[in-house]
Amino acid sequence: ASAIKTDTNKLCSIALSFTLNATYNASSSIDSLSKMKGLSPSEKQIINDCAETTGEAIYELENSLKALANLQGSDHKADEMSDLKTWVSAALTDEYTCTDEFDGQKVSKAVKNTIKKKVLNLAKLTSNCLALFNLLDY
DSSP states (O other), rough: TTTTTTHHHHHHHHHHHHHHHHHHHHHHHHHHHHHHOOOOOHHHHHHHHHHHHHHHHHHHHHHHHHHHHTTTTOHHHHHHHHHHHHHHHHHHHHHHHHHHHHOOOOHHHHHHHHHHHHHHHHHHHHHHHHHHHTTSSO
């Protein structure tokens, strides 16, 4: 708080960086699940799909950070802001896509709980970033 003070750009950048780091950690946890013994074929597929969508979310959040960094020096702030929101919204969609995989599938409690806990946390953080972007004056 002492570093951010009233700088909304800095707040958004830190929130987005924190979300990206959490996404890296979630991706690592999901990758670890794929090494569990005794996984059913549907569990393997769900884990692989979640790993893929989490990887896409990482890519989108990285692009969001670039768009945020480009905002201050840009002559096209509205375009940069639109790109930023698009990338973060896409990351949020990817996060929810991962949990949609469970519908109608038989999945162990351990796999389901681990993925849902990680992904729902990411969704909250990502959603918070979108809300914070509304504070920016662009």
